[in-house]
Amino acid sequence: MPRSAEHICEFAGGLSESAGPLQTADAQAAAADERASANGNGAGPASAVAERPRTPAEERQGFPSISGSGGVDEYEGIQMQASQRTSGLLVRVRNMVKHFNTSKGVFKAVQGVDVDIEPSSICALLGPSGSGKTTLLRLIAGLEGVTDGRIYFDDLDATDLAVQDRQVGMVFQSYALFNHKTVAENVMFGLEVRKLDVDRRKRVEDLLELVQLTGLGDRYPRQLSGGQRQRVALARALASNPKLLLLDEPFGALDAVVRKQLRAGLKEIVQTVGVTTIIVTHDQEEAFDLADKVVIFNRGFIEQIGSPTEIIRRPATPFVMKFVGDTNDVPAASLLVRRSRFLTSKSRVMFRPSDIQLFTEFVESVDGHLVTGATVSERANLGWTVRYTLRFDDDVEVEYSVTREQADGRLGLDIGQRIYLYVKPEAMMGFEPEDIDSAPIL
Amino acid sequence: MLVLPISALLSKASLIPLAEFWARATEPVALSAYYVTFSMSVVAALINCFFGFILAWVLVKFDFPGKKWIDAAVDLPFALPTSVAGLTLATVYNDDGLIGCFLTKLGINVVFTRLGVAVAMVFVSFPFVVRTMQPVLQEMEREVEEAAWSLGASPWDTFVRVLLPPLLPPLLTGTALAFSRALGEFGSIVIVSSNLPFKDLIAPVLIFQSLEQYDFVGATVIGTVLLLISMVMMIGVNYLQSLGQKGRPKA
């Protein structure tokens, strides 16, 4: 499995820490807390903005050892005073394994996952259906028991902590609102059961304002639209100031327009509140738009962890390459691959249609790239784009898309027309068919 | 279908002079019969409410071997002719019956007592609560429960404040149905009880006994009283239910 550079850095850091400047780190943190409480005033999500989140580096220095000091005793509960809240949690998942016992045998839903989620950042778990995203989220929430591995919240080993004690806010795909309670009662529920000493009515009002539902507190969930219910669920999850917000396909049941609106709203809200956020989605646009860090899952393994740009620009595995964009898939022995001088031990090669350099006039080579001849065999009209199928002389076919404007103008191709193209070898990736399979392994 | 027999009974009752009606309706035997009928029906309904809820919960929430059989067996009281039910109960709870022999040692007599009346009522009305609760429980999302936990609610808090409230209206409906079924039960009780006035005689059996003695007036009077009381109770239950629904949107 690919490992991001951060893992390695952190591992190296961890080694030096054990002997390292533990005292100083703690002292620093304490000083920071004092400063914070000196200028902090009152509760409320908005005042959290002023807080400078502790940087990941600072957080890590505060880690004496992975399994050491963190005991349940140190758990300090929900902090209602924003001034006392440092920031979101640093979540670290180590070697996470989850097996389900089913009637057909053991099903391996998560098979050894390592991931770090920096405080106050947004992390998206992305992957095909059944890849284990929800399972990982539920493990972090404490709704499933782990088969193996550990979960750390800051320096606390949270693996065996009960759901109730994890101070996470959770938003379910179905929203899971309490239908017999009004919107305000839904939001207040967490404050009541945790017996938090705050002006509950005021807090509920603040939260409803935050999610732009002011004035709807007396409605029942059934009287709201899907998008409004989703926001109630978000307000409810944020009510007791969790340090970690978990969202399982929060916009899954909504139409495209509402999704986009809510997505923008969500990003703003979680940044305002400063809560660490993990969002499960299989909408790539959503993941890339929202997240600071995207984790790509397949079959219970992590394929790649990285920033949206990194994942788009430098897919680490054939699976990611195929998953995050259009690809052409040709045999490694095909004319095109050989003429591109791309060497691979794998049986097939893929590249993006957008990496095709196409010429309508014959040329032998361009910038040292040998050009391969092909014939336009099909033209598919897809609205704003036009997709051509190009057939090489060895009967291998690839697809090539242009915008409608281009197709109407300079790049319009006719069926049967002879064209010439090359693909840079750097844009190619060799793979075996099983590398890109996403069917669960039983 | 429904109105005709009721109005027939009422019109017949209206022919009886009010003073005589009142005298017959408040005869000590009749009063005791009403009392036994209603008190035992209430007891039976409460028992059904409690155990029916638990059984429905277990059947929906847990998986265990033999679940299908238990689920099917719940309907048995509906399928069985009530006289057969009475016979079975009388056999089982008899002094030397399967359960009766244990209870006798403890000094508890079921057959030919009020307890027997209650047991018979519980038996014949058992499916109502289970069957009204099951679909509602099935519809309940597991995620609602999990959401409550993640908000910090203990399992008990979750049960009382999140799971139970939406279950109360159907529970009330099921219990009310069980109650009215228990109220009307005749076939099995006439076998299980000794049918002695002031002991374990219930109103429906009293009507039957009056008829046997060609006392049509008495039968009509008691029948009318039963009818009125049942109607008042049904209206009461409906009212309670509407209270439960109050403020809730009609969706």
Ligand SMILES: Nc1ncnc2c1ncn2[C@@H]1O[C@H](COP(=O)(O)OP(=O)(O)OP(=O)(O)O)[C@@H](O)[C@H]1O
């Ligand atoms: N309680 C369970 N018992 C048995 N198998 C389970 C259980 N929960 C999940 N699984 C299996 O684990 C696998 C991963 O499930 P998970 O819900 O994590 O997928 P996902 O990535 O969230 O998919 P989707 O995008 O469809 O929601 C699935 O194949 C699923 O069938």
Ligand SMILES: [Mg+2]
């Ligand atoms: Mg899922």
